[in-house]
Amino acid sequence: MKITAITAIPLSFRLDQGKTVTMGIGSTTKRDAIIVKVETSEGITGYGEAHPGRSPGAVVSLIHNTLAPMLIGMQATDCIGVWKRVHRMQLSSHGVGSGASLGLAGIDMALWDIRGKAANMPLYELLGGSKRRLPAYAGGISLGYQPKESLAEEAQEYVARGYKAVKLRLGDTAAKDIERVLHVRKVLGDDIDILTDANTAYTIADVRRVLPVLAEIKAGWLEEPFACSDFASYREAAKITSLVPIAAGENHYTRFEFAQLLEAGSVRIWQPDLSKCGGITEGLAIAALASAHRIPMNTHSSATGLNHAATIHFASAIENTQYFEACVSHYNPLRDMFGVSFEIGKDGCVEPLDKPGIGIEVDESIFAKYPLIDGPGYVVKF
Secondary structure (H helix, E strand, C coil): CEEEEEEEEEEEEECCCCCCCEECCEEECEEEEEEEEEEECCCCEEEEEECCCCCHHHHHHHHHHHHHHHHCCCECCCHHHHHHHHHHHHHHHHCCCHHHHHHHHHHHHHHHHHHHHHHCCEHHHHCCCCCCCEEEEEECCCCCCCCHHHHHHHHHHHHHHCCCEEEEECCCCHHHHHHHHHHHHHHHCCCCEEEEECCCCCCHHHHHHHHHHHHHCCCCCEECCCCCCCHHHHHHHHCCCCCCCEEECCCCCHHHHHHHHHHHCCEEEECCECCCCCCHHHHHHHHHHHHHCCCCECCECCCCHHHHHHHHHHHCCCCCECCEEEECCCCCHHHHCCCCCCCCCCCCEECCCCCCECCCCCCHHHHHHCCCCCCCCEECCC
């Protein structure tokens, strides 16, 4: 079964006024996603998701003009061979560039979808996992900056739906962040896990002020206080307290950058995104590296139901899964355009789909509703 065609489809939708979310990197104006379609000589088609980065058109061009030509004709089940070819021709010769990793991630995810369909097995089973229930937290692009009262109300909505954990956005100002997290803890009580994400907006001074408060409310982690490459700041932050682990990884690419995280010795929770890090094949390597050092995996989720479903399959097949990140945005048509990819139960857990491959039925006619919108997706905060 040979790869005969690789097509990347960029999708976008504009957020209406009042539906935007403000966080450390700015305020959302639109959402983008890239669906990657891989066709085979046996008539089996697989679909994956490549993260758009900040330039979906550029990632699509890279897939069509650079990655596809080097992969068409290869065995569709040879995920390792595909990875090796892209790594040799693109990643190793030009460094671990995010664009190539994003493109490879979508292709690799589609190849695993093909493998599952060819074997008539759901992805979690093909990966060696089982249909087990996984703890989930209310995350995605939500729970952003807002008055503490409405933030607590939003968090309570998710708890009422079954979630036992929520993730709050930090990075506004240290004082406002502290006020919000203290209020939400008071309202939710001690039985709900509170996780926090600064979206790279903090300085070391901010972390020194906020981490003791996060320890006080027993926060599960502080995510991405700094830019992904600022290893010096991560090392310094890890010295402040051992009570709140530092988390990162959604903006790190391939096992090699995660090895750098390991060497830095400061990030105690890893969060690779299967649509960013190089795909499921690379995700398995990252998970094994983490497992050997007893580091929990909290895989980051992206825009569409393909990524969410694939992530749950993946999390069901590794032994160091901690949480699934559920996108709970009130308005995300890209998440829902192919139907339900996960359901939260009263136990606060989700489970993988049972259909072969990723288990998502892709209706390509829907793509016309979400044509690519050029331009930035955030009003940037400076």
